[in-house]
Amino acid sequence: MKFLNRWWVVVGSVFGLLVGNGPIMQFTFGVFLLPLGKEFGWSRSSTSLALAIGLTVTAIFVPIAGRLVDRYGIRVVTLASITLFSLALASVAFFATTLTSFIIIYAIMGIGAAGQTPLPYAKAVSTWFDEKRGLALGVAMSGVGVGVALVPKYAQSVMDQFGWRGAYLGLAILTFVVGVLAVLLASKEPSHHSVKQSAEDIPGLTARQAFRTATFWKLAIAFVAVVFAMNGALVHVVPMLIGRGVSADIAASSMAFAGVALIAGRLLAGYMLDRVFAPYVASVLFAIPLVGLIILFATTTSGYASVAVVLIGLGLGAEVDLIAFLLSRYLGLKSFGEIYGYLFASFMIGNAVGPYVMSLSFDMTGSYHVGLAILGVALLVGSATVLSLGEYRYPQVKRQGS
Incomplete structure (x- = not known):
């Protein structure tokens, strides 16, 4: 099929991220937490340790995936990752x-998830788009929000019919079918006929050069702190609501609010990034979830909890866009895949530790209040750090006649 329009990269990315590591591995975990504990007698912190380790492994392997994407291209790496990821999901039903x-x-x-992150899609979109890069990234990354809105409910529905083992099989089938079709449809980089630049001509720093800059470490710290807070809260929303007397089905449905908010956050961030200085956009969108955490801390009313989920989802929705956009503007595109891999590794560390801290808070105190307070402090740290980045090093190229 002749590749006619660069926006097909965005379409393919939406569907690929709908079944990416976030919706499938992370945001369905709360749906399985209580059934696994009931069948095996595992505590929440013990069960959550599996997710923490899986996400930590992803953090270790994402830079490797980024390097492979830079060298061998997006399709080969992503298709292999989807296959391994799907097989691992299916094996839970038989061997766990x-x-x-x-x-x-x-x-x-977690190894398969390394190539199932937004990394390959962010690279494809950033390579095709300079003008309107923020909007294109926002639309592409909204696939995660669609997945968060739909996949937990899908998992709960399959579980109601076939049990938790059947739900893991259902997730494996969904991931493989949708993921492979999405990658084959549109997720590709410009050919050499379209982009006549050698590696030396591409603006930006190598990974080794980036490590020596304060900017790289500021970005890493900000992303660790913010996703630690937001993902730590969202992973435990389902058991938190069930503990407040909400049915399992309605609690799982609450994640649809998070998914819609993720989509809104990504589109809002994408639109604003092309118009407003990115650190200002980031600091505001990182502050919004703090209000959600305060609501969860101060009230046990389930209706207010839905509002909190929306506010947290708005911030989390913006963060993946911001990783790609800030990287492209501050560190460039020369080693985008590898540097993105290292930054996303920091993101995954926050993903892993946040839910585990919340589990420990519940197991040790019988409530989530201590954990929520820690998450709030982390959000403040992330917001302050991103404001210290300074001016863009690689701003948008102004084209004559455009």
Whole structure:
């Protein structure tokens, strides 16, 4: 099929990220947390350790995936990752009979998830778009929000019919079919006929050069702190609401609010990034979830909890866009895949630690209040750090006649 329009990259990215590591591995975990505990007698913190280890493994392997994407292209790496990720999901249904085997499978899943992150899609979109890059990234990354809105409910529905093992199989099938079709449809980089630049001509820093800049470490700290807070809260929304007397089905449905907010956050961030200085956009969108955490801390009313989920989802929706956009403007595109991999590794560390801290808070105190307070402090740190970045080093190229 002749590739006629660069926006097909965005369309393919939406569908690929709908079944990416976030919606499938992270945001369905709360749906499985209580059924697994009921069947095996595992505590929430013990069960959540599997997700923490899986996400940590992803953090280790994302830079490797980024380097492979830079060298071999998006399709080869992403298709291999989707296959491994789907097989790991299916194996939970057959081989997760002990906590140890469950953790090992999630660790393997974490390897596959490294190429199932937004990394390959962000690289494709950033390569095709300079003008309107923020909007294109926002639309592409909204696929995660669509997945968060739909996939937990899908998992709960399959679980109601076939149990938690059937739900893991259902997730595996969904991931493989949708993911492979999305990558084959449109997720590709410009050919050499379209982009006549050698690697030396591409503006930006190498990964080694980036490591020596304060900007790289500021970005890493900001992303760790913010996703630690937002993902830590969202992963535990379902058990938190069930603990407040909400049915499991309605609690799982609450994640649809988070998904819609993720979409809104990504589109809002994408629109604003092309018009407003990115650190200002980031600081505001990182501050909004703080209000959500305060609501969860101060009230136990389930209706207010839905409002909190929306506010947290708005901030989390913006963050993945911001990683790609800030990287392209401050560190350039020369080694985009590898540097993005390292930054996304920091993102995944926050993803892993946040939910585990919340589990420990519940197991040790019987409530989530201590954990929510810690998450709030982390949001303040992330917002302050991103404001210290300074001016863009690689601003948009002004084209004559445009």
